[in-house]
Amino acid sequence: MGFFLETLLGGLMAGMLYALVALGFVLIFKASGVFNFAQGAMVLFAALAMARFAEWVPAWTGLDNKIVANVLAFLLAGAVMFVVAWLVELLVLRRLVNQEAATLLMATLGITYFLEGVGQTIFGSSIYKIDIGMPKDPVIVFDQVFQGGILINKEDVIAACIAAGLVALLTLFFQKTGTGRALRAVADDHQAAQSIGIPLDRIWVIVWCVAGVVALVAGMIWGSKLGVQFSLATVALRALPVVILGGLTSVPGAIIGGLIIGVGEKLSEVYIGPLVGGGIEIWFAYVLALGFLLIRPQGLFGEKIIDRV
Amino acid sequence: QAKEQFIPVLSYRTGPYAPNGTPWANGYIDYMKLVNARGGINGVKLAWEECETGYDTARSVECYERLKGKGASFVQPLSTGATFAITEKAPVDKIPVVTIGYGRSESADGTVFKWNFPIAGTYWVASDAILQAIAKKEGGGMDKLKGKKIALVYHDSPFGKEPIPLMQERARMHGYDLQLLPVAHPGVEQKSTWLQIRQARPDYVVLWGWGIMNTTAIKEAQATGYPREKMYGVWWAGAEPDVKDVADGAKGYNAVTMQHGAEPQSKVVKDILAMVHEKGQGTGPKDEVGQVLYMRGAMSAMLGIEGIRAAQERFGKGKVMTGEQVRWGLENLNLTQPKLDALGFAGVMRPISTSCADHMGAAWARIHTWDGKQWKFTSDWLQADDQVIKPLVKSTAAKYAAEKKLEPRTPADCQS
Amino acid sequence: MLYRENGQFKTSYRSDQQIFPIRQDRVVIALFALVAFVLVPALASDYTLRALLIPFLIMALAALGVNILVGYCGQISLGSGAFMAVGAYGAFNFFARIDGMPLLGALVLGGLCATAFGLLFGLPSLRVKGLYLAVATLAAQFFADWMFLRVKWFTMDTPSGSVSVSNLQVFGLPIESDISKYLFCLSVLVVIGILAKNLVRSAIGREWMAIRDMDVAAAVIGIRPMYAKLSAFAVSSFIIGVAGVLWAFVYLGAWEPAAFSVDMSFRLLFMVIIGGLGSIMGSFIGAGFIVLLPIFLNQFLPVLAGLVGLEISTVGIAHAELMIFGALIVWFLIVEPHGLAKLWSTGKQKLRLWPFPH
Amino acid sequence: MRRPFGEVVLEVENISLSFGGVKALSDISFDVREHEVRAIIGPNGAGKSSMLNCINGVYQPQQGAIRFRGREFRHMNSRQVAEMGVGRTFQNLALFKGMSVLDNIMTGRNLKIRSNLLLQALRIGPAEREEIRQREFVEHIIDFLEIQPWRKTPVGQLPYGLQKRVDLGRALAMEPQVLLLDEPMAGMNVEEKQDMCRFILDVNDEFGTTVVLIEHDMGVVMDISDRVVVLDYGRKIGDGTPQEVRANEDVVRAYLGTSH
Amino acid sequence: MTATAAPIVLDVNGIEVIYNHVILVLKGVSLQVPEGGIVALLGGNGAGKTTTLRAVSNLLRGERGEVTKGSIELRGERIENLSPAQLVQRGVVQVMEGRHCFAHLTIEENLLTGAYTRSSKGEIAASLEKVYTYFPRLKTRRTSQAAYTSGGEQQMCAIGRALMAQPSLVLLDEPSMGLAPQIVEEVFEIVKDLNARENVTFLLAEQNTSMALRYANYGYIMENGRVVMDGPARELADNEDVKEFYLGMGGTERKSFREVKSYRRRKRWLA
Numbered sequence A: 001m002g003f004f005l006e007t008l009l010g011g012l013m014a015g016m017l018y019a020l021v022a023l024g025f026v027l028i029f030k031a032s033g034v035f036n037f038a039q040g041a042m043v044l045f046a047a048l049a050m051a052r053f054a055e056w057v058p059a060w061t062g063l064d065n066k067i068v069a070n071v072l073a074f075l076l077a078g079a080v081m082f083v084v085a086w087l088v089e090l091l092v093l094r095r096l097v098n099q100e101a102a103t104l105l106m107a108t109l110g111i112t113y114f115l116e117g118v119g120q121t122i123f124g125s126s127i128y129k130i131d132i133g134m135p136k137d138p139v140i141v142f143d144q145v146f147q148g149g150i151l152i153n154k155e156d157v158i159a160a161c162i163a164a165g166l167v168a169l170l171t172l173f174f175q176k177t178g179t180g181r182a183l184r185a186v187a188d189d190h191q192a193a194q195s196i197g198i199p200l201d202r203i204w205v206i207v208w209c210v211a212g213v214v215a216l217v218a219g220m221i222w223g224s225k226l227g228v229q230f231s232l233a234t235v236a237l238r239a240l241p242v243v244i245l246g247g248l249t250s251v252p253g254a255i256i257g258g259l260i261i262g263v264g265e266k267l268s269e270v271y272i273g274p275l276v277g278g279g280i281e282i283w284f285a286y287v288l289a290l291g292f293l294l295i296r297p298q299g300l301f302g303e304k305i306i307d308r309v
Numbered sequence B: 001q002a003k004e005q006f007i008p009v010l011s012y013r014t015g016p017y018a019p020n021g022t023p024w025a026n027g028y029i030d031y032m033k034l035v036n037a038r039g040g041i042n043g044v045k046l047a048w049e050e051c052e053t054g055y056d057t058a059r060s061v062e063c064y065e066r067l068k069g070k071g072a073s074f075v076q077p078l079s080t081g082a083t084f085a086i087t088e089k090a091p092v093d094k095i096p097v098v099t100i101g102y103g104r105s106e107s108a109d110g111t112v113f114k115w116n117f118p119i120a121g122t123y124w125v126a127s128d129a130i131l132q133a134i135a136k137k138e139g140g141g142m143d144k145l146k147g148k149k150i151a152l153v154y155h156d157s158p159f160g161k162e163p164i165p166l167m168q169e170r171a172r173m174h175g176y177d178l179q180l181l182p183v184a185h186p187g188v189e190q191k192s193t194w195l196q197i198r199q200a201r202p203d204y205v206v207l208w209g210w211g212i213m214n215t216t217a218i219k220e221a222q223a224t225g226y227p228r229e230k231m232y233g234v235w236w237a238g239a240e241p242d243v244k245d246v247a248d249g250a251k252g253y254n255a256v257t258m259q260h261g262a263e264p265q266s267k268v269v270k271d272i273l274a275m276v277h278e279k280g281q282g283t284g285p286k287d288e289v290g291q292v293l294y295m296r297g298a299m300s301a302m303l304g305i306e307g308i309r310a311a312q313e314r315f316g317k318g319k320v321m322t323g324e325q326v327r328w329g330l331e332n333l334n335l336t337q338p339k340l341d342a343l344g345f346a347g348v349m350r351p352i353s354t355s356c357a358d359h360m361g362a363a364w365a366r367i368h369t370w371d372g373k374q375w376k377f378t379s380d381w382l383q384a385d386d387q388v389i390k391p392l393v394k395s396t397a398a399k400y401a402a403e404k405k406l407e408p409r410t411p412a413d414c415q416s
Numbered sequence C: 001m002l003y004r005e006n007g008q009f010k011t012s013y014r015s016d017q018q019i020f021p022i023r024q025d026r027v028v029i030a031l032f033a034l035v036a037f038v039l040v041p042a043l044a045s046d047y048t049l050r051a052l053l054i055p056f057l058i059m060a061l062a063a064l065g066v067n068i069l070v071g072y073c074g075q076i077s078l079g080s081g082a083f084m085a086v087g088a089y090g091a092f093n094f095f096a097r098i099d100g101m102p103l104l105g106a107l108v109l110g111g112l113c114a115t116a117f118g119l120l121f122g123l124p125s126l127r128v129k130g131l132y133l134a135v136a137t138l139a140a141q142f143f144a145d146w147m148f149l150r151v152k153w154f155t156m157d158t159p160s161g162s163v164s165v166s167n168l169q170v171f172g173l174p175i176e177s178d179i180s181k182y183l184f185c186l187s188v189l190v191v192i193g194i195l196a197k198n199l200v201r202s203a204i205g206r207e208w209m210a211i212r213d214m215d216v217a218a219a220v221i222g223i224r225p226m227y228a229k230l231s232a233f234a235v236s237s238f239i240i241g242v243a244g245v246l247w248a249f250v251y252l253g254a255w256e257p258a259a260f261s262v263d264m265s266f267r268l269l270f271m272v273i274i275g276g277l278g279s280i281m282g283s284f285i286g287a288g289f290i291v292l293l294p295i296f297l298n299q300f301l302p303v304l305a306g307l308v309g310l311e312i313s314t315v316g317i318a319h320a321e322l323m324i325f326g327a328l329i330v331w332f333l334i335v336e337p338h339g340l341a342k343l344w345s346t347g348k349q350k351l352r353l354w355p356f357p358h
Numbered sequence D: 001m002r003r004p005f006g007e008v009v010l011e012v013e014n015i016s017l018s019f020g021g022v023k024a025l026s027d028i029s030f031d032v033r034e035h036e037v038r039a040i041i042g043p044n045g046a047g048k049s050s051m052l053n054c055i056n057g058v059y060q061p062q063q064g065a066i067r068f069r070g071r072e073f074r075h076m077n078s079r080q081v082a083e084m085g086v087g088r089t090f091q092n093l094a095l096f097k098g099m100s101v102l103d104n105i106m107t108g109r110n111l112k113i114r115s116n117l118l119l120q121a122l123r124i125g126p127a128e129r130e131e132i133r134q135r136e137f138v139e140h141i142i143d144f145l146e147i148q149p150w151r152k153t154p155v156g157q158l159p160y161g162l163q164k165r166v167d168l169g170r171a172l173a174m175e176p177q178v179l180l181l182d183e184p185m186a187g188m189n190v191e192e193k194q195d196m197c198r199f200i201l202d203v204n205d206e207f208g209t210t211v212v213l214i215e216h217d218m219g220v221v222m223d224i225s226d227r228v229v230v231l232d233y234g235r236k237i238g239d240g241t242p243q244e245v246r247a248n249e250d251v252v253r254a255y256l257g258t259s260h
Numbered sequence E: 001m002t003a004t005a006a007p008i009v010l011d012v013n014g015i016e017v018i019y020n021h022v023i024l025v026l027k028g029v030s031l032q033v034p035e036g037g038i039v040a041l042l043g044g045n046g047a048g049k050t051t052t053l054r055a056v057s058n059l060l061r062g063e064r065g066e067v068t069k070g071s072i073e074l075r076g077e078r079i080e081n082l083s084p085a086q087l088v089q090r091g092v093v094q095v096m097e098g099r100h101c102f103a104h105l106t107i108e109e110n111l112l113t114g115a116y117t118r119s120s121k122g123e124i125a126a127s128l129e130k131v132y133t134y135f136p137r138l139k140t141r142r143t144s145q146a147a148y149t150s151g152g153e154q155q156m157c158a159i160g161r162a163l164m165a166q167p168s169l170v171l172l173d174e175p176s177m178g179l180a181p182q183i184v185e186e187v188f189e190i191v192k193d194l195n196a197r198e199n200v201t202f203l204l205a206e207q208n209t210s211m212a213l214r215y216a217n218y219g220y221i222m223e224n225g226r227v228v229m230d231g232p233a234r235e236l237a238d239n240e241d242v243k244e245f246y247l248g249m250g251g252t253e254r255k256s257f258r259e260v261k262s263y264r265r266r267k268r269w270l271a
């Protein structure tokens, strides 16, 4: 029982972290109907920027305060992500207005390669570390109740809280500012949105920028957990079933999807895995998502797919 | 035109395994620069070209094809996947495949694998050494393993699966319990693995990882409170990039070494610093010279180059050797202690001598342990048990030969 | 006015329905075939054949298969790598377990294994659409990766999970030399290419495209979505499976599941998008772009840097390669969102008008 | 004068259809006779298109029955309906955007094609001959609709009006016994509408195809239809010859307005 | 009111438009729209009406078209390089052909999105009410997703959405398409109403020639990418050719659709 709870908890935490990456996908999809393949690369890029600035800032300024250095690095990395968003809009999206989703998907692939190249050129390709003072050692709770207690990772809890906060913030942003409606309009029909005066350029810069900041936060948390290195980009692949299960257009969907996938994959690996040789969690996550899709083809919270004649 | 011996370099300085591939390549190239600075191999200078593989098999094959056309003397694929693919091509191209500390373990059998040279150690050696070290820690011989629980956390790929047959064999022999826990490439998500470890509480964890998987594993061990002292990594999971970031969190973590460890004090390192880096020709950052993977690169280069030197002894000193000649050299390598000392590898490694039947030449290893700042040796020399490994190599190689309908090499062939 | 069909009147629908109705095209294609079958083997170096042309041909074949599913039938697939793997391991098992199994037999059987697998994972397409379908195909991908690593039977109990083949023969001719391998791949590609071209311009091809463009309307004019989708899955995975067999048997010789990882799936998808969705030609151009361009850049950049007196390190080249490759993808898409094949046909259209601008 | 009409081909009986709270159709019945041009009119959102969707199996009505030549069906899918000989054009263009005009119309012939996948891949024997036979038929339609110059143009690039024509062509290619036309003339000027009327009447005359027509241009409806059904927000408010309908007060109030 | 008296709002001068770098569609189109005018753009399928409107509202880029020659001026300012959003800010709004409602948004959300460029909540609410009074049908369907409304309802939605931006120049592309007769009339009444009371200028591409010429004060007839005839609406309506081809009149009577037999004739102003 204790172990079950521990696994469950571990799954929930992992799910929150996936959700953080998934959120980036959702944002951009919502705003342009584009599946942003570059989200993983953006996470890596942002994390690299943050990690290196945290190294460089003390070197440049002679400051020796870790908190100040981290805050400055975060801000600088945020600024870098803004520049990325702006360039992406200026050089790519603007020129591909009203093109098919496949074309835009491909363009984001080009962006992926480009970001990977630039990121590693500027920031290097070794392992870097982000040290934002996350506690690493475990705490054991309920050791009177269950044998061995339940292990809780403080780092994960903090990360999950940050993720939840970010989601709440974004949900609020889209609900309150009315930008949300414009975003959905843009995703539905670029041309019609233009025709009524929605400035696609500005919208896209904003959204890519927000997605960049989300990527930064995701990169920071994942980076602090794993170290910043090329493989960070692959967490996108783990986040994919999450986005799709939650629904490509739903911010809360990313969270719920994340939790379901996180729990599902951990439980399956721990309980079914040993029977079949282990290593099943990835495909299990996808199969789980597929199972849900067979019931709801648009994901749990996604907008209904419209087909009408 | 000056005589030059061409050596292709397949390396990866980008992609998921770049942090580990880069220091290896730096050591490899610096050593070749050193050889040239020392005057080449009996006057024959080395030339090389680096090709970026990104640890991708298809890309590696392309690199191999490209560079082999330039007169390759031997090739180091530097990835298990690529080794498998290139092994099939080598006999046709007549280029020896040198795999120092990786590749397929059964290729130590030179009567079947004529062109493969896993010199100085295979994964079976590594895993055997680890088991011996664990037994020692338990206070004695292999019988101390009885009733223990050992978990193998491995990279889910041929690389990670290599040690399994040996560890299973040993489990049968000594009666320990082996738990297999695969981790999917690239290994950034290991939560469930470590939850399982927390539940099963194995006495030891053997870590068979590469790249970020190692760091992640150690971090997860820390997060789940698994004692690092009870973890033993393969030699690809025992270098600075694996533990640097975890620093204190990795304190006590052990790894088997392929003879060498971090050797900043060795003569070869001093030579490289003096003759290459001082001249401004160093390949990587100076402070990484002598670190574990750097040394692995340097040693890998050295073994190949010594193969060329050995070939020259027979086919003509000061001449450029063909792949076939180098193959002979690699097969008749006899690196005695004085020779190693002269090369600057005193204390770094032990003598090695290969033969037609034995392409590995030595089965020595040590254990080193991370003390929070650097790797320190914590064991004596360990030798993998021939009694265990030989039959395994024989039978696996025989199976390969049967599948391929290969005739084992005749003694006559061995002489040529 | 080099390229005009003026004066070439079609007197029957049969002649209008030829694969290449315009004479200039036929001439070009004939020349192309001559070059490919005669000149290239005679002139190309080992390296070109083995490291460039053979992988290009095989990837072109795989891309062709992917294009049928994604480009013609509109079902997004990220599981192509898995179909290749199933083809490869399937053929391997037939080849290694059955004595005297001819290579061509194994090739076809491997393709059929992939077909079966493709059909199975194609079933969700009856309900799940668009990007959501990508999840189903990715499930196939990761499942296949896992299966070939874990189920020892498929790899004949080799401990590492990697397998190899040798002694390839077709009708008694050994497929060992580069030229024979090249010609073998080329022949397979040409044969399957022609069959595929025939399919896409026949009734079934139109059904696929109809489903892709508007499935409700397609149903109303009597097209069965289930039949169309599943047949696309079947044909596509057969072709991809055959490509997988070639990749494993002919190009790699020995392989492990990672040779068909999800990266492969992505790369194949990119090939068809950048080449042109719904264009056979596009698959070839796209394969060329994705397979050859990085290699070209890799070799060309140092030369270029040398010209301006720079020396770039290997890392520098690798990174520059990524950046240039990414930038080129974006640039081509901006010039022509429908892929390189479309760019080509627009070019032809311009040539037709030449020397007048419009 | 009016031609004599055959028996009832299509009979719609007490059809009700609702979407959530919206009652698109409630209890609608009417019949269509062999060889006639039957118009359906009504204000926007009256349920006309939904009616057609029910007839060809896109929507499943919650109640009622539809009989085609005496065969009753309620849960028939689009394919089965198409097989029975019902063709259809769409109000919001539903062409296959990525395909050429020729291919679009050829898809309409698909039901007639008997060769299988293998034959088509090899393109030998029957497959080849069949393809040519279908092509000839389609070329007739292309001629008939005067869209020869655009044969190989992707339909997405055609102007709206021509797309409507291709849509009609695709339906005609099915050689339907009953042709359902949903505002085929929207977006055309008078001259083009005249052409369209000509096409429709010719099809009706020459092939004896029964036509069900939705149209908002009263001129067209009055001139070419034999009988008219009037729907108003899901209810049927009139049914009869154009003259009768025009005289019907409900119809005038709900739909025509005073100026007609 | 004549075309020359009022100041010119929109001056299109000899524009050429090319799609996809190869397809030349407009071959030198010029037209003027006077302040407070209603100008009709007539012509058969494929004449280039939609393309002209897209050129003005700068929506060509999404279709991979570009203006290669000529100039477009809005109140004296060159606008070829403004973004559609900037044009909306200057009061130019286009109602696109083929509805283009935002499928996933409800009718009301569609309408509200139309007011994106405006900020005053109160005014927007007022506009919304106004649109609902113009099209009561929309009000009853306000909560359903646009994709699930009938063709005509979508058309109303598209028109209403454009009006929500409070434009000063509206480019209407086939407003009457798919609308029931009395709604068509209402739409034109709305046009007239807005024109008269709020001095909104209209440029409308329309197939319903009789309607268009009834409400417009000036008309251009396009064919094959060129303007082949223009003049005050009244004069055009009296032109014999226009009568025959665009109003369907033989002599003075409207010809019956059943009677027109000779559909293969194509007399045109251009060869």
Ligand SMILES: Nc1ncnc2c1ncn2[C@@H]1O[C@H](COP(=O)(O)OP(=O)(O)OP(=O)(O)O)[C@@H](O)[C@H]1O
Binding pocket: A308, D019, D022, D023, D024, D042, D043, D044, D045, D046, D047, D048, D049, D050, D051, D091, E141, E144, E148, E149, E150, E151, E152, E153, E178, E180
């Ligand atoms: N799939 C659907 N889901 C929800 N409501 C629908 C659906 N299809 C149609 N409706 C509603 O049913 C009513 C009838 O729609 P229908 O399309 O049949 O109208 P119509 O008579 O064709 O109108 P128009 O002349 O404008 O085309 C409309 O109010 C529409 O919103």
Ligand SMILES: Nc1ncnc2c1ncn2[C@@H]1O[C@H](COP(=O)(O)OP(=O)(O)OP(=O)(O)O)[C@@H](O)[C@H]1O
Binding pocket: D156, D157, D158, D159, D160, D161, D162, D187, E019, E020, E023, E025, E043, E044, E045, E046, E047, E048, E049, E050, E051, E052, E063, E064, E097
């Ligand atoms: N996206 C496009 N790509 C290529 N050609 C196009 C495109 N859009 C329109 N055309 C071509 O431009 C010409 C003019 O089309 P346009 O849509 O402007 O005509 P229109 O007068 O609006 O016709 P309709 O009354 O049928 O809407 C047509 O010949 C059409 O084929």
Ligand SMILES: [Mg+2]
Binding pocket: D048, D049, D050, D091, D182, E150, E151, E152
């Ligand atoms: Mg309708």
Ligand SMILES: [Mg+2]
Binding pocket: D159, D160, E049, E050, E051, E097, E173
């Ligand atoms: Mg138009």
